[in-house]
Amino acid sequence: MTQVALVGVGMHPFGRFEGASLKDLAREAILKAIADADIGVKDIQAVYSANAMAGLLQGQEQIRGQSVLREVGIERVPVINVENACASGSTALREGAMAIRAGSADVVLAVGFEKMFVDDRDRSLAALESAADLDIVSGLGLQFTAIYAMRLRRRLDAGTLTERHLIDVTIKSHANAALNPYAQHRTPVTAEQIRASRKIAEPLTLLMCSSICDGAAAVVLARRGKVRPAGRPDIIVRASAAGSGFTPLTPDETQTATICAQRAYAEAGLGPEDVNVAEVHDAMAPGELLYYEQLGFCGPDQAGDLLDSGATRLDGRIPVNPSGGLSSRGHPIGATGLAQVAELVTQLRGEAGARQAGQPLIALAQNSGGWIDGEPAACNVHILERTRRWP
Amino acid sequence: MTQVALVGVGMHPFGRFEGASLKDLAREAILKAIADADIGVKDIQAVYSANAMAGLLQGQEQIRGQSVLREVGIERVPVINVENACASGSTALREGAMAIRAGSADVVLAVGFEKMFVDDRDRSLAALESAADLDIVSGLGLQFTAIYAMRLRRRLDAGTLTERHLIDVTIKSHANAALNPYAQHRTPVTAEQIRASRKIAEPLTLLMCSSICDGAAAVVLARRGKVRPAGRPDIIVRASAAGSGFTPLTPDETQTATICAQRAYAEAGLGPEDVNVAEVHDAMAPGELLYYEQLGFCGPDQAGDLLDSGATRLDGRIPVNPSGGLSSRGHPIGATGLAQVAELVTQLRGEAGARQAGQPLIALAQNSGGWIDGEPAACNVHILERTRRWP
Numbered sequence: 001m002t003q004v005a006l007v008g009v010g011m012h013p014f015g016r017f018e019g020a021s022l023k024d025l026a027r028e029a030i031l032k033a034i035a036d037a038d039i040g041v042k043d044i045q046a047v048y049s050a051n052a053m054a055g056l057l058q059g060q061e062q063i064r065g066q067s068v069l070r071e072v073g074i075e076r077v078p079v080i081n082v083e084n085a086c087a088s089g090s091t092a093l094r095e096g097a098m099a100i101r102a103g104s105a106d107v108v109l110a111v112g113f114e115k116m117f118v119d120d121r122d123r124s125l126a127a128l129e130s131a132a133d134l135d136i137v138s139g140l141g142l143q144f145t146a147i148y149a150m151r152l153r154r155r156l157d158a159g160t161l162t163e164r165h166l167i168d169v170t171i172k173s174h175a176n177a178a179l180n181p182y183a184q185h186r187t188p189v190t191a192e193q194i195r196a197s198r199k200i201a202e203p204l205t206l207l208m209c210s211s212i213c214d215g216a217a218a219v220v221l222a223r224r225g226k227v228r229p230a231g232r233p234d235i236i237v238r239a240s241a242a243g244s245g246f247t248p249l250t251p252d253e254t255q256t257a258t259i260c261a262q263r264a265y266a267e268a269g270l271g272p273e274d275v276n277v278a279e280v281h282d283a284m285a286p287g288e289l290l291y292y293e294q295l296g297f298c299g300p301d302q303a304g305d306l307l308d309s310g311a312t313r314l315d316g317r318i319p320v321n322p323s324g325g326l327s328s329r330g331h332p333i334g335a336t337g338l339a340q341v342a343e344l345v346t347q348l349r350g351e352a353g354a355r356q357a358g359q360p361l362i363a364l365a366q367n368s369g370g371w372i373d374g375e376p377a378a379c380n381v382h383i384l385e386r387t388r389r390w391p
Numbered sequence: 392m393t394q395v396a397l398v399g400v401g402m403h404p405f406g407r408f409e410g411a412s413l414k415d416l417a418r419e420a421i422l423k424a425i426a427d428a429d430i431g432v433k434d435i436q437a438v439y440s441a442n443a444m445a446g447l448l449q450g451q452e453q454i455r456g457q458s459v460l461r462e463v464g465i466e467r468v469p470v471i472n473v474e475n476a477c478a479s480g481s482t483a484l485r486e487g488a489m490a491i492r493a494g495s496a497d498v499v500l501a502v503g504f505e506k507m508f509v510d511d512r513d514r515s516l517a518a519l520e521s522a523a524d525l526d527i528v529s530g531l532g533l534q535f536t537a538i539y540a541m542r543l544r545r546r547l548d549a550g551t552l553t554e555r556h557l558i559d560v561t562i563k564s565h566a567n568a569a570l571n572p573y574a575q576h577r578t579p580v581t582a583e584q585i586r587a588s589r590k591i592a593e594p595l596t597l598l599m600c601s602s603i604c605d606g607a608a609a610v611v612l613a614r615r616g617k618v619r620p621a622g623r624p625d626i627i628v629r630a631s632a633a634g635s636g637f638t639p640l641t642p643d644e645t646q647t648a649t650i651c652a653q654r655a656y657a658e659a660g661l662g663p664e665d666v667n668v669a670e671v672h673d674a675m676a677p678g679e680l681l682y683y684e685q686l687g688f689c690g691p692d693q694a695g696d697l698l699d700s701g702a703t704r705l706d707g708r709i710p711v712n713p714s715g716g717l718s719s720r721g722h723p724i725g726a727t728g729l730a731q732v733a734e735l736v737t738q739l740r741g742e743a744g745a746r747q748a749g750q751p752l753i754a755l756a757q758n759s760g761g762w763i764d765g766e767p768a769a770c771n772v773h774i775l776e777r778t779r780r781w782p
Binding site: 001023046052053055056058059060061062063064066067069070075076077078079080081082083084085088091094095098099101102103104127130131132133134135240242243244245246256259333369370372373377378 | 392414437443444446447449450451452453454455457458460461466467468469470471472473474475476479482485486489490492493494495518521522523524525526631633634635636637647650724760761763764768769
């Protein structure tokens with residue numbers, strides 16, 4: 001089967017950028033990714049564009065990708081606009097890889113962008129609600145944060161996680177983000193600050209949660225061997241698994257990420273023990289703990305032990321969220337999935353500087369989006385491989 | 392290469408359905424397509440969902456496909472939401488075919504749905520503007536209708552089309568739609584009625600233009616041989632070509648459809664002379680004439696002659712828009728591209744009843760969407776083939 005390589009990555013920093021339009025954010029990420037791949041804009045043969053909320057926030061629906069590409073100078077090629085709530089970015093990556101595997105294009109750009117800071121903060125928050133089925137949300141009043149909070153509260157009650165675990169993983173996220181020049185929240189935090197910060201939904205406090213954010217991320221994909229920046233190791237997509245879950249709301253943990261991870265491991269012929277570094281979808285920092293178990297990094301109810309062992313720190317056996325994750329690096333919805341991949345490519349190349357997580361060969365990205373009946377509406381798990389041994 | 396077959400089609404009638412939600416529209420089309428393929432909902436392995444304006448019109452962005460699938464009973468599988476303005480439906484088809492060719496799924500559902508009738512008609516019209524780059528549209532004030540009108544006015548001034556051609560093609564569209572139980576406008580019209588109807592943008596009158604519409608269409612795609620409804624001929628995708636165009640506004644005809652058609656013919660190893668039936672993107676009925684030339688059905692400036700020859704009528708050499716086209720069958724944005732394909736599959740099977748267009752073996756669908764700088768922001772051309780001779 002055709003192998004797909006990730007040959008260029010680019011980011012617009014995540015944060016608040018009042019003077020920058022959606023187009024400004026996207027353009028910077030795109031041009032950086034293309035330059036990083038050492039190709040020109042005319043080499044791009046297809047574009048997969050991810051955005052989640054520009055319809056509601058900027059009024060630009062329908063042709064979001066084209067509207068930003070126009071200023072980049074990419075034209076004539078197929079442009080496919082995708083969305084899948086917080087999993088939009090990884091959906092663009094997956095579809096781009098599919099186009100290459102289907103023989104439809106050799107060099108593809110995947111780009112994700114979001115501008116959540118608008119004139120009216122309430123409008124941003126209301127737009128977020130469209131990540132769930134409006135007919136259900138408007139009946140239940142459940143929001144993302146509340147769902148995370150309920151699942152964590154249940155673990156605290158069962159004694160399989162403690163408040164200290166929630167705080168420690170949040171400290172870790174902020175510490176990693178502090179080393180990441182693209183991150184939104186770059187100030188390390190203490191347990192005391194986390195505890196003292198505003199309660200959002202018990203047991204979550206403000207410093208545990210991702211916040212409104214602007215940003216963009218882009219990745220250039222190519223048929224392996226077609227584009228090979230000088231001196232760079234090949235980084236290929238070993239697996240690209242997707243799923244959705246509509247199981248009725250239950251007190252059990254969600255299953256969608258677990259199922260998608262199993263699909264990805266099967267496709268790659270690998271297991272969780274092979275993963276050297278991971279970016280997971282911690283819209284709330286303590287959510288990372290739940291994903292340890294769902295992705296198989298540890299057994300059921302062992303997330304606290306895994307965290308305590310130090311294995312998921314930058315210098316551990318399996319560093320998780322070296323970028324700082326959604327909660328600290330930032331979570332501009334449509335860009336997040338590609339930011340995860342940009343981070344992992346940087347890690348696999350050994351170019352992550354102060355936050356370099358050892359010498360990884362296998363990396364995993366898990367990106368979830370939306371909710372229906374308490375399960376993510378979309379989930380994508382990608383497994384990436386650096387094929388050349390480290391020197 | 393893996394061949395992709397179209398094994399099931401389903402439509403919700405196009406028109407105004409006040410009591411039906413977006414979910415009601417989509418569900419009916421989906422269940423019909425699945426029943427038509429003689430499979431069950433659990434056989435669907437991936438879903439590509441197309442919608443253009445639910446963010447602005449219903450407030451449901453981000454997970455539009457999931458929100459309608461929930462009621463159908465399809466879950467767990469990858470769901471990819473795509474949009475490309477009026478070309479959203481064919482984008483879903485193209486991505487679905489890509490997933491099969493990439494080996495990612497064997498049976499895929501592509502569905503498009505739109506509910507344009509909302510409480511406030513001005514809101515529907517305003518949402519349509521997001522099919523163009525808002526930064527440009529808000530500067531120029533150009534709308535779809537005006538762009539079509541300018542291009543046609545130029546042809547009338549040059550004498551390469553006459554007002555009678557514009558009227559005759561509109562009469563043809565309505566006559567075909569009158570035979571189509573799924574069509575929005577099912578009353579035949581006369582030249583006098585067309586001339587007397589309200590001027591929209593000179594030379595276009597109301598009866599020439601597509602109108603606000605609700606509807607849904609769905610297609611089941613499968614790896615060829617995987618699903619084969621009893622007694623049905625195989626209908627395969629011979630070509631799936633896409634493009635976008637950002638060329639600066641010029642007085643020349645647009646080039647994007649031409650380029651995409653050339654790509655499709657090259658991929659299929661066929662030429663326009665091989666096409667036996669076509670559905671083209673006549674958002675305004677006289678636009679059909681321009682597409683005759685862009686798709687190569689006739690030479691430059693010969694559209695009027697082709698129409699006059701009767702070749703594009705139901706009983707002609709190359710019937711165009713047997714469904715009635717966007718202008719008469721209806722144009723619920725996200726559904727249109729899949730309605731074209733549903734019509735062509737029906738024609739290739741010989742199941743179109745009173746509007747059956749002979750015994751076609753090769754069919755072409757052209758679906759364009761949005762505008763940037765006077766060119767369609769997206770265009771997809773599909774060529775379909777009935778592989779079994781007619782009895």
